Amino acid sequence: MxxxxxxxxxxxxxxxxxxxxxxxxxxxxxxxxxxxxxxxxxxxxxxxxxxxxxxxxxxxxxxxxxxxxxxxxxxxxxxxxxxxxxxxxxxxxxxxPDSAHIQESDAEYLNYKTVRSALSQMRPGEAGKTSKRELQEIKRLLKKNKHGLNAEVINDYIKKFHLEGVEPLYTxxxxxxxxxxxxxxxxxxxxxxxxxxxxxxxxxxxxxxxxxxxxxxxxxxxxxxxxxxxxxxxxxxxxxxxxxxxxxxxxxxxxxxxxxxxxxxRDHEPVIDLRPRLKKVLNETFDQGGTVLIPSFAYGRTQELLYVIHELYDAGEVPAMPVYVDSPLATNITKVFGEHPEVYDAETHEIFLQQGKNPFAFRQVQFTASVEASMALMREEKPHIVISASGMCEAGRILHHLRYKIHNPKNTILIVGYMANHTLGRRILEQGTAYDESGRKGEAPIVRIFNKEYPLEARVVKIGGFSxxxxxxxxxxxxxxxxxxxxxxxxxxxxxxxxxxxxxxxxxxxxxxxxxxxxxxxxx
Structure with missing residues (x-):
């Protein structure tokens, strides 16, 4: 063998x-x-x-x-x-299927950028630069609506001009x-x-x-x-x-x-510290009128967070602010968790199931389905909790929440999982931690999200016990x-x-x- x-x-x-x-x-x-x-x-x-x-x-x-x-x-x-x-x-x-959708969307967007660049070079305006009007026309040509891309038109241009297109890893x-x-x-x-x-x-x-x-x-x-x-x-x-x-x-x-x-x-923080640590972060943020953003893996970490927040809310240990799970995948995976109580431990049966409660559903939690609802949530200024993918901040809805909230010192970015090298999550963790250790002196570190720069003014906290x-x-x-x-x-x-x-x-x-x-x- x-x-x-x-x-x-x-x-x-x-x-x-x-x-x-x-x-x-x-x-x-x-x-x-x-x-x-x-x-x-x-x-x-x-x-x-x-x-x-x-x-x-x-x-x-x-x-x-x-x-x-x-x-x-x-x-x-x-x-x-x-x-x-x-x-x-x-x-x-x-x-x-979610991974496949990401592959398809990434390829579609990269192909859009390739065609947009090629068409821009073919339509130079004054001083050799494409005018804003020309750029808008190109975008309208390649898009179906404000947010969608016209993949058929984009692929036709790639073939017509022999451009180097990107194929999804799988469909x-x-x-x-x-x-x-x-x-x-x-x-x-x-x-x-x-x-x-x-x-x-x-x-x-x-x-x-x-x-x-x-x-x-x-x-x-x-x-x-x-x-x-x-x-x-x-x-x-x-x-x-x-x-x-x-x-x-x-x-x-x-x-x-x-x-x-x-x-x-490495050694983690003891599991017993999870609940008090989360309680401390939530109370400190809510006291100053801020929001807690939690980049989270849709599978496992999101459900653990809901479980502990549910316990804290039931015990009255933190203000019962709205909790938004802004990830269609996390919503579906939470359903899978609910369908397999046979793998739960004895404590979960005792605390929740025997009381007729679902560990992952309570009055304050809302599962955000549509893009429109997610965009409205980004602009919400009242204190709340957002749990959103991806866990390492490399893609997904969490990026939009970050760009709206990262510059406000009232808000907290709570890191509850492993951040691999060369990911945005790792950069936020390292730069935010260094900024705090310096006493938050001088200008805040800068992070790039969607090719735009944002000051990392929000507090960055890591709770390692969630690993x-x-x-x-x-x-x-x-x-x-x-x-x-x-x-x-x-x-x-x-x-x-x-x-x-x-x-x-x-x-x-x-x-x-x-x-x-x-x-x-x-x-x-």
Missing amino acids: HITFYGAVREVTGSMHLLSTEQDRILLDCGMYQGRRKTAAEKNRVLPFDPGILTNMVLSHAHIDHSGRIPLITRNGFNGRIYCTRATADACGYLL TADADRALKAFEGIPYRTPVTIGNNITCTLFEAGHILGSAISMIRCDDNGRSRTVCFTGDIGRYDKPILRDPASHFNGLGSDVDLMIMESTYGN AHGDRNEMVRFLKESNLNVKRIAVVHGEEDQSLAFSQHLKTEGFNAVVPRVGETLTI
């Missing part, structure tokens, strides 16, 4: 590993690389193998950095099944086709995924439906076991059960564990509390410094750990 590491190796996103035997090839995750636009586009378009060689696939969870390239393999020859939990399959039913039709390959299975239920190869999924505690995959290959009377953690979650978090510790029905020996290291050299990834101590806790005898650990899914540091830490704890490189193969 061989494991080749193709993605999320010495970096965080793009999870993808290939398990190979003489007869089968099983893909573990098929994630999208997220980062700088050009680099991401180049990495995502190239698959390191022909999808037609794959027997089946195992998906650890629905986050796009683990699932986002599935439509590429199903479009290019993959004819197997995608095994995951039922909750993950349901979540992907929204996440993959909505590709995503819909991919969803037909999903096979949702319950936790702790073995399923055959190859010749003498079975997979059993266990709770990972990271996100709704996330799973630790125990893959067992029986060959000539000998068993080999690979454990793929996907992403290990935190302990004592609301909503979900803790990561599994007992893997019943399997031998205790694990020949290779593929383990994440997103926070391999869905286990930190260094929690990942070691998982290893020590489980009934597994782990022979070797491949450390993946972390920036290089985090992966190397976590590998070294595991060695001091008595584990045999390595950090593979992209394309490297380990043999079992």
